[in-house]
Amino acid sequence: MTETKQYTIDETYAQKRIDHVLAQLNNEASRSQVQSWVKDGYVTVNQTPVKNNYKCQIGDVIEWQEPEPEDMSLEPENIPLDIRYEDEHLLVVNKPKGMVVHPAFGHESGTLVNALLYHCDDLSGINGVNRPGIVHRIDKDTSGLLVVAKHDQAHERLSEQLANKDIKRQYEALVHGVISHELGTIDAPIGRDANDRQKMAIVDGGKPAITHFSVVEQFQDYTHVSCELETGRTHQIRVHFKYINHPLVGDPKYGYRKTLDVDGQALHAKSLSFLHPVSGEEMMMAAEPPQIFLDTIDQIKKMS
Numbered sequence: 001m002t003e004t005k006q007y008t009i010d011e012t013y014a015q016k017r018i019d020h021v022l023a024q025l026n027n028e029a030s031r032s033q034v035q036s037w038v039k040d041g042y043v044t045v046n047q048t049p050v051k052n053n054y055k056c057q058i059g060d061v062i063e064w065q066e067p068e069p070e071d072m073s074l075e076p077e078n079i080p081l082d083i084r085y086e087d088e089h090l091l092v093v094n095k096p097k098g099m100v101v102h103p104a105f106g107h108e109s110g111t112l113v114n115a116l117l118y119h120c121d122d123l124s125g126i127n128g129v130n131r132p133g134i135v136h137r138i139d140k141d142t143s144g145l146l147v148v149a150k151h152d153q154a155h156e157r158l159s160e161q162l163a164n165k166d167i168k169r170q171y172e173a174l175v176h177g178v179i180s181h182e183l184g185t186i187d188a189p190i191g192r193d194a195n196d197r198q199k200m201a202i203v204d205g206g207k208p209a210i211t212h213f214s215v216v217e218q219f220q221d222y223t224h225v226s227c228e229l230e231t232g233r234t235h236q237i238r239v240h241f242k243y244i245n246h247p248l249v250g251d252p253k254y255g256y257r258k259t260l261d262v263d264g265q266a267l268h269a270k271s272l273s274f275l276h277p278v279s280g281e282e283m284m285m286a287a288e289p290p291q292i293f294l295d296t297i298d299q300i301k302k303m304s
Contacts, residue, residue, distance in 0.1 A: 009060040018045065019052040022064060042067060074103060074132075076118035077110065083119075084285050089154045089278050090147055091120070094287040097143040097264065102131045107140075116148060123148070124155035135159060136167075136232065141250075143290050144171070144269025149277070157277035162232070168273040171227040172216070172289055174249040174266035174296060175241050176256060179215055179223045186211045186240040190233040199253060200235045202243050209233045211240045217297075220304035222249065224297060226270075238265060249296065262296050 005025075013021045022034040022043065037043050038052045043064040045054060056062070082094040093112070100107040103114070116123060116133055123133030126149075133148040135158045147167075149155035161167045191206030193199040210230035217224040223246065227237050238254045241247055247255040250262035260266075268289040276283050288294075 004063055004065050007062045009056045009058055009062065011058065013056050014058045015055050017052065018043065018050055018054045018056055018062070021056055021062070026066070037064060037067065040067070074117060075109065075114060077114040078118050079110065079115035081112075081115050081119055082287075084145065084287060085283070088150065089276070090149050090158070092145055092147050092272065092283075092285050095138060095143060095146055095269075097141055097290055097292065100140045101137045101146070102134055112146070120150060122150050124150065124152045126152055126155045126159070136162060138269050139235065139238075139265070139267075141264025142267045142269060143293070145169075145272040145285055145287055146269070147272060147274065154277040158274065161274055161277075165230060166274065168271075169229050169232070169269060170271040171229070171237055172268045172270050172293070173225050173227060173237060173241070174262075174293070174300070175223050175225060175246040176249060176259070177221065177223065177246045178218055179225065179246060182215050184213050184244075186213070186244060188240060188243055190236060190239055200233070200239050202239065207231075207233055209236050209240065211237055219300045222300050237267060260296055260299065262292055266293055266296055268293055 007025055019031060019035045019038055022037070023031045026034065035052050038050065041049050043050065043062065045056070045060050045062055082096070083091055084094055085092040095101065095112055100111045101113065103109070103111050113132060113134065125132055133150065135147055135149055135155060138144060138146060147158060149158055187210045188202045189206030190200050190209040191203035193201035194203070208231060211227055212230065213225045213227045215223055216226050229236060235254070238248055238251055242254040249255070249260050249266040251265040255265065270289065271284070271286040273282070273284045275281070
């Protein structure tokens, strides 16, 4: 069991349901998880258990504990992988659009991790049993390159490169509107959206986030851009381009309602460069965007 946390209700959460309040206070927990904590007695208000529909009053003292998460039973699954490099220390895989990287609530199977467990005898265990080998992630509907560690030493050295910004990642994206200048840098801190905990946003006091971009091609109502991440915040490219009023084509979370149908954001992790964690050799990988990305460019050209 984790440590007991405490919060005193003020005007911000007065008359709000207890499950809503706890979901806002616990960024990593889903609403259904919070509701189970309340139901199972891990939450008290003024030292008394309550129900999920309890409406908080100013001055209420909420105390709660987060039960230790149960490890999922991960099963190897024979899912084809597009592997661009592999040796006894690591592999680089081109993740398809629509595939979740690791199991989570609502996505217990069919993930990249399930496929990796079938393909590999060993994966690093640094991130726990639910995320073996995973050094960094990309969103479900973002395609492209990921490096995976086969043992802990490789994982530690790759993570160190990631923290030191020595792993270079380049993305391609299609955005709404015409960006008139050829080069740009978006430097804006990212944190949890105060009004919707399922989203990230540009917020004062957020974590530093920097995205460099260049224009690949301009169209009548859209722009094809290449992006390089200096930091790696959750949804960084998607949030940053929304911030400058050029949201990604197809983005269901941060984009326009009226957009092109590309089954999620038009974003692809095109290239990856890093030093091999054992040999020190410079590794450079590239993968062209998937066909749906290229077809969307053709569609935009016909519309222009």
